[in-house]
Amino acid sequence: MESENEAELGPLLRGFRHRSGLTLEALAAQSGVSLRTISDIERGVRRTPHRYTLNTLAAALNLSPQDAETLYSLVSRVRSLPRAQATGPFVLPRMVPDFTGRNAELQRAMQMLVSNRSPIITVTGPVGFGTTTFAVALARAAEEDFEMTVFLPMVGSENNAPIHPEEAARNLVRAITPSAKPVPDSDVVAQFQESLIGRRILIVCDDVESESQIRPLLPAHGESAMILTSWLPLAGLDGVFRLPLEPLEVEDSVRLLESIIPEQQRTPQDTLELAHFCKNVPLGLRISGNQVASNPGLTAGGVFKRLDSHTNRSLGAFSAGDRSLLAVFEASYERLRQDQQTVFRRLCLTDGNFATTELLAVLAGVSELKTQAIVQELGELSIVEFDGSGRVRLHGFVDVFARMQINADADAAAARQRADEYLISGVASAVWWFRDLSARPAPELSSEVRPLVSFEEATEWLFAEGENWPVALQRAQAAGKHELILSLVRYLHWFAQLWPQELGWLELWDLALESAEATGDAAQLVRFQEEIAWFSLKFRRDVPRALLALEGAEQAALKLGNPRHTVQNLLLRAQADLEVGEFEDGLRRCDEAVRVIEREAETIPGLLLHSLMIQAELLVKLGRHEQAMQKVLESRDMTLELYDSVPRIPEFFLANLARITAESFRLRGDLETCISVSTDALEWKSRLQGHPVLIEILMGRGSAYRDLGDDESAARDFLEIESVFANRQTYPELSA
Numbered sequence: 085m086e087s088e089n090e091a092e093l094g095p096l097l098r099g100f101r102h103r104s105g106l107t108l109e110a111l112a113a114q115s116g117v118s119l120r121t122i123s124d125i126e127r128g129v130r131r132t133p134h135r136y137t138l139n140t141l142a143a144a145l146n147l148s149p150q151d152a153e154t155l156y157s158l159v160s161r162v163r164s165l166p167r168a169q170a171t172g173p174f175v176l177p178r179m180v181p182d183f184t185g186r187n188a189e190l191q192r193a194m195q196m197l198v199s200n201r202s203p204i205i206t207v208t209g210p211v212g213f214g215t216t217t218f219a220v221a222l223a224r225a226a227e228e229d230f231e232m233t234v235f236l237p238m239v240g241s242e243n244n245a246p247i248h249p250e251e252a253a254r255n256l257v258r259a260i261t262p263s264a265k266p267v268p269d270s271d272v273v274a275q276f277q278e279s280l281i282g283r284r285i286l287i288v289c290d291d292v293e294s295e296s297q298i299r300p301l302l303p304a305h306g307e308s309a310m311i312l313t314s315w316l317p318l319a320g321l322d323g324v325f326r327l328p329l330e331p332l333e334v335e336d337s338v339r340l341l342e343s344i345i346p347e348q349q350r351t352p353q354d355t356l357e358l359a360h361f362c363k364n365v366p367l368g369l370r371i372s373g374n375q376v377a378s379n380p381g382l383t384a385g386g387v388f389k390r391l392d393s394h395t396n397r398s399l400g401a402f403s404a405g406d407r408s409l410l411a412v413f414e415a416s417y418e419r420l421r422q423d424q425q426t427v428f429r430r431l432c433l434t435d436g437n438f439a440t441t442e443l444l445a446v447l448a449g450v451s452e453l454k455t456q457a458i459v460q461e462l463g464e465l466s467i468v469e470f471d472g473s474g475r476v477r478l479h480g481f482v483d484v485f486a487r488m489q490i491n492a493d494a495d496a497a498a499a500r501q502r503a504d505e506y507l508i509s510g511v512a513s514a515v516w517w518f519r520d521l522s523a524r525p526a527p528e529l530s531s532e533v534r535p536l537v538s539f540e541e542a543t544e545w546l547f548a549e550g551e552n553w554p555v556a557l558q559r560a561q562a563a564g565k566h567e568l569i570l571s572l573v574r575y576l577h578w579f580a581q582l583w584p585q586e587l588g589w590l591e592l593w594d595l596a597l598e599s600a601e602a603t604g605d606a607a608q609l610v611r612f613q614e615e616i617a618w619f620s621l622k623f624r625r626d627v628p629r630a631l632l633a634l635e636g637a638e639q640a641a642l643k644l645g646n647p648r649h650t651v652q653n654l655l656l657r658a659q660a661d662l663e664v665g666e667f668e669d670g671l672r673r674c675d676e677a678v679r680v681i682e683r684e685a686e687t688i689p690g691l692l693l694h695s696l697m698i699q700a701e702l703l704v705k706l707g708r709h710e711q712a713m714q715k716v717l718e719s720r721d722m723t724l725e726l727y728d729s730v731p732r733i734p735e736f737f738l739a740n741l742a743r744i745t746a747e748s749f750r751l752r753g754d755l756e757t758c759i760s761v762s763t764d765a766l767e768w769k770s771r772l773q774g775h776p777v778l779i780e781i782l783m784g785r786g787s788a789y790r791d792l793g794d795d796e797s798a799a800r801d802f803l804e805i806e807s808v809f810a811n812r813q814t815y816p817e818l819s820a
Contacts, residue, residue, distance in 0.1 A: 092158055117141060723741075
């Protein structure tokens with residue numbers, strides 16, 4: 085009966101193919117099923133092709149429902165015959181009943197399994213991502229296409245140590261051919277390979293430790309397939325289908341929790357918050373869900389609040405019965421080399437989301453070259469994540485576990501101290517490149533920081549470490565190093581002027597202001613009150629805060645008798661007048677400032693340019709456009725005279741002057757010239773990327789396009805502005 089059924093399927097499929105006028109090659113191309121698989125079915129070698137394969141072939145052959153059902157029924161009759169079963173501990177584990185999500189990955193893996201002759205699939209991912217659960221679900225879905233399914237743990241049951249390839253081969257022979265006679269270790273791999281000849285067996289090898297452990301076991305004969313799970317990428321294996329797992333989609337995380345937690349113990353909001361807290365990691369979701377389900381007095385919201393309030397977010401809180409997330413992480417941590425462990429746990433000492441390998445090398449106390457190699461290894465283990473510039477970070481539960489391990493690191497405090505010295509020395513090296521804008525000597529450099537040999541390199545360093553060096557300055561101030569803070573932060577004015585959107589400048593000015601108060605340095609007190617007022621006006625549109633800072637600066641400046649502070653206060657108040665629409669008052673303040681500048685010309689360099697630019701903008705608002713353009717021309721000449729040799733500063737001033745000019749033409753109704761001036765100014769976009777002045781130019785050009793009736797061009801400019809604000813958590817007042 086069996087041979088009759090087997091004989092019928094091949095000729096029937098061949099007949100359908102001939103009827104459709106397709107060659108084997110054409111059917112393979114049209115269906116996506118491999119040529120070998122179709123040939124094997126027609127020749128009777130593949131006796132029970134998977135339903136997925138039959139569906140694909142039926143669709144490609146355009147079979148009627150009746151013809152397709154005939155194919156299915158023939159295969160079903162053969163499958164109803166007894167299948168061979170793995171014996172002993174090698175039986176495929178029970179599939180979890182609440183398996184959720186991963187549909188796209190399952191479909192892709194199923195296609196790999198049923199459309200290839202002897203596929204090897206690697207399912208990889210960090211601890212807790214459910215690689216074993218996924219592999220079992222995949223094997224269950226595909227097992228009807230194989231005569232036997234075998235599950236083999238690649239670690240020992242007692243010590244959790246990796247087993248040798250020879251032991252794995254012996255276990256597989258025992259599972260596949262129980263009657264086989266034992267052979268010496270030197271022959272057991274060959275015995276296993278011989279047992280696969282003429283067989284179609286699906287083997288799941290769970291928790292593979294390395295390529296060398298599994299390579300001798302990869303099927304060399306027949307049509308058997310393997311599914312390998314590992315926390316390693318197994319990059320050294322050739323000819324395999326790779327399936328790296330990511331965290332679940334948030335919708336699937338919620339559905340998984342809902343399948344575990346009884347309805348009366350959860351609300352939609354609590355379930356969503358618990359899913360987010362678990363970082364959509366399947367193991368964390370299952371454990372937290374089972375914590376609720378096993379105790380009728382608990383709710384999803386209660387468990388979330390308890391976990392969220394845990395002082396150090398200890399993974400010990402994630403346990404249910406004998407399942408513990410901490411135990412899983414500890415076992416994985418022990419498998420790392422000592423140098424990998426050091427780099428891993430000290431990464432959590434950084435203050436930002438991401439860290440450079442330079443900073444990490446200082447923390448770990450090893451060379452940057454070695455750190456880069458270790459970070460690459462940790463990346464291959466899915467322990468660290470990379471951003472687009474090569475910086476690294478820990479994610480989710482991995483970060484929580486690293487913070488637990490750092491508590492036992494006796495050298496952690498010394499590592500943090502080294503890192504702070506590196507960061508502060510780096511700031512000193514970077515701000516030295518603004519020396520053309522200030523009269524000061526080059527700073528003393530720490531041996532830990534590499535020389536920053538150009539303005540561009542200094543800027544790149546300040547950006548790359550921008551989440552870390554401000555916090556290092558905060559710790560220095562807390563340690564009473566106020567003179568150090570004042571000596572560094574005062575020279576960051578121009579960096580803040582060029583890149584106001586990148587860092588928390590107001591917080592930094594506040595920090596310096598506190599140090600000035602602590603040292604009683606009146607000049608620095610005035611300086612940083614002025615910095616706060618300037619930044620609040622230009623990039624936060626926060627007039628009340630600016631005026632409050634100016635009140636403090638004015639009182640302190642009276643004691644100093646320095647005309648520079650008088651001029652600066654007048655100009656900043658004129659800027660505030662511009663913001664609130666008091667244009668005539670602003671002009672009067674500018675005129676007063678110019679009189680002081682002319683009287684003290686040698687002691688107040690550069691402030692005349694500031695005055696001219698504010699005057700130009702006030703005159704535009706008052707409709708006095710010819711006077712405004714004269715101020716613009718004077719400002720342009722002065723910019724080139726003062727800053728021609730300084731990187732980026734001229735572009736910043738000239739872009740602002742272009743913005744004022746374009747606005748003048750727009751208000752006069754000359755929309756074409758407004759658009760032309762704005763377009764020319766946007767040539768600096770790449771050098772002042774994301775700067776608010778460019779956004780304001782885009783806003784003016786978009787408004788001019790709209791007034792001309794060119795809605796498509798207007799929409800393009802407004803959408804570009806929207807994308808900038810969507811991608812940056814900066815200058816929210818300007819965004820509004």
